[in-house]
Amino acid sequence: xxxxxxxxxxxxxxxxxxxxxxxxxxxxxxxxxxxxxxxxxxxxxxxxxxxxxxxxxxxxxxxxxxxxxxxxxxxxxxxxxxxxxxxxxxxxxxxxxxxxxxxxxxxxxxxxxxxxxxxxxxxxxxxxxxxxxxxxxxxxxxxxxxxxxxxxxxxxxxxxxxxxxxxxxxxxxxxxxxxxxxxxxxxxxxxxxxxxxxxxxxxxxxxxxxxx
Amino acid sequence: xxxxxxxxxxxxxxxxxxxxxxxxxxxxxxxxxxxxxxxxxxxxxxxxxxxxxxxxxxxxxxxxxxxxxxxxxxxxxxxxxxxxxxxxxxxxxxxxxxxxxxxxxxxxxxxxxxxxxxxxxxxxxxxxxxxxxxxxxxxxxxxxxxxxxxxxxxxxxxxxxxxxxxxxxxxxxxxxxxxxxxxxxxxxxxxxxxxxxxxxxxxxxxxxxxxx
DNA sequence: TTGCTGGTTGTACTGCAGTCCAATATTTAT
DNA sequence: ATAAATATTGGACTGCAGTACAACCAGCAA
Numbered sequence: 177x178x179x180x181x182x183x184x185x186x187x188x189x190x191x192x193x194x195x196x197x198x199x200x201x202x203x204x205x206x207x208x209x210x211x212x213x214x215x216x217x218x219x220x221x222x223x224x225x226x227x228x229x230x231x232x233x234x235x236x237x238x239x240x241x242x243x244x245x246x247x248x249x250x251x252x253x254x255x256x257x258x259x260x261x262x263x264x265x266x267x268x269x270x271x272x273x274x275x276x277x278x279x280x281x282x283x284x285x286x287x288x289x290x291x292x293x294x295x296x297x298x299x300x301x302x303x304x305x306x307x308x309x310x311x312x313x314x315x316x317x318x319x320x321x322x323x324x325x326x327x328x329x330x331x332x333x334x335x336x337x338x339x340x341x342x343x344x345x346x347x348x349x350x351x352x353x354x355x356x357x358x359x360x361x362x363x364x365x366x367x368x369x370x371x372x373x374x375x376x377x378x379x380x381x382x383x384x385x386x387x388x
Numbered sequence: 389x390x391x392x393x394x395x396x397x398x399x400x401x402x403x404x405x406x407x408x409x410x411x412x413x414x415x416x417x418x419x420x421x422x423x424x425x426x427x428x429x430x431x432x433x434x435x436x437x438x439x440x441x442x443x444x445x446x447x448x449x450x451x452x453x454x455x456x457x458x459x460x461x462x463x464x465x466x467x468x469x470x471x472x473x474x475x476x477x478x479x480x481x482x483x484x485x486x487x488x489x490x491x492x493x494x495x496x497x498x499x500x501x502x503x504x505x506x507x508x509x510x511x512x513x514x515x516x517x518x519x520x521x522x523x524x525x526x527x528x529x530x531x532x533x534x535x536x537x538x539x540x541x542x543x544x545x546x547x548x549x550x551x552x553x554x555x556x557x558x559x560x561x562x563x564x565x566x567x568x569x570x571x572x573x574x575x576x577x578x579x580x581x582x583x584x585x586x587x588x589x590x591x592x593x594x595x596x597x598x599x600x
Numbered sequence: 601t602t603g604c605t606g607g608t609t610g611t612a613c614t615g616c617a618g619t620c621c622a623a624t625a626t627t628t629a630t
Numbered sequence: 631a632t633a634a635a636t637a638t639t640g641g642a643c644t645g646c647a648g649t650a651c652a653a654c655c656a657g658c659a660a
Binding site: 551552553563567570571574580581582 | 617618
């Protein structure tokens with residue numbers, strides 16, 4: 177197994193040395209075609225505190241991940257960085273101070289077509305999708321189930337931004353009929369206008385908290 | 389290493405026996421405090437076809453995951469079930485017929501504070517979160533950045549369903565002024581009315597494809 | 601048969617949304 | 631210092647949204 181550590185530090189950390197005795201070291205990311213043979217795993221170490229994953233490092237991940245499995249080691253792990261790294265092609269993201277056993281574990285997983293992700297990130301991401309897939313979608317279904325077939329068609333059209341006239345044309349009915357259906361919809365869902373309908377179905381709380 | 393399999397079956401499958409010769413078996417989930425010491429890994433086996441992850445099993449996952457690492461093995465794996473299991477605290481989810489090597493691999497990952505997730509689920513989930521965190525949120529920011537401070541305030545209020553009159557009251561300006569800001573907003577974002585504003589900012593494509 | 605639900609349409613009315621044409625004051629950039 | 635951008639408001643106008651009050655028809659259950 178062929179390991180290459182990329183880090184500005186002068187020497188390999190004892191931890192890494194212990195995990196992979198035959199590991200080599202480089203100060204900066206080398207050209208891809210210079211590596212013959214390409215290492216099995218390239219470990220890229222982020223030292224920074226604020227912005228661990230700098231642009232050049234991200235670029236290195238993208239470039240190197242074509243030939244080798246890339247794992248990013250961060251001194252100050254951040255979930256946003258992890259996602260960015262994985263998006264760029266990294267096969268793993270972990271704390272730089274992970275114990276030897278974990279490092280070896282990561283190596284095994286990564287070389288076996290696996291992806292190694294920190295548990296907390298995984299939990300958050302999983303929770304997120306679970307919410308997205310179930311929470312909101314089930315809510316929407318519960319609401320739509322209160323409506324008749326025709327009302328559902330009208331509601332779905334309106335929720336996509338259609339005007340009464342447009343809905344009328346696509347459903348081949350009068351604008352007046354569309355209004356009738358809408359009035360019924362509003363009553364059933366206990367709302368007052370199409371804007372609230374959009375906010376209920378297209379919903380998802382317009383949150384701009386930024387960052388994760 | 390201490391393994392406990394929970395399954396309605398009378399005996400351990402040969403596969404499991406081979407992977408963990410010292411594994412024990414239980415028909416139902418035991419009380420947590422009866423287990424001294426708690427097993428390192430508890431494998432919960434789902435036999436059902438339609439609804440593999442029944443409510444009592446989920447409850448067992450939640451309860452047992454406090455003491456031991458819990459891995460759910462499904463005869464008919466489903467992504468929704470996997471999400472639910474992980475949400476409940478499971479540390480892994482895999483096919484019940486996974487080969488011996490994989491089972492052992494799972495055991496190692498799970499005992500090293502890792503989480504084992506099927507590759508396809510991982511791919512879908514990662515893509516989803518990335519979209520949610522970057523794609524849309526950055527889009528929203530890009531849009532909001534085109535607006536002036538005051539316009540942003542108006543836009544954010546409108547996007548939450550406020551009428552012009554309401555916005556006027558909360559910002560202490562005339563309804564006429566709100567209209568002026570809105571006209572400017574519409575031009576800048578190249579839209580025609582407040583509904584499209586909601587769909588652009590609250591966005592997220594009202595998709596009801598159902599199922600995963 | 602009768603009653604109920606769902607789908608359809610009509611007329612008339614109220615009110616909000618959005619635009620056009622201005623106008624004024626403040627701030628910022630050149 | 632002059633121009634440009636931003637914030638503010640007025641009046642008048644068009645048009646869509648939504649409601650009230652009704653009416654007709656088809657299918658279905660009691």
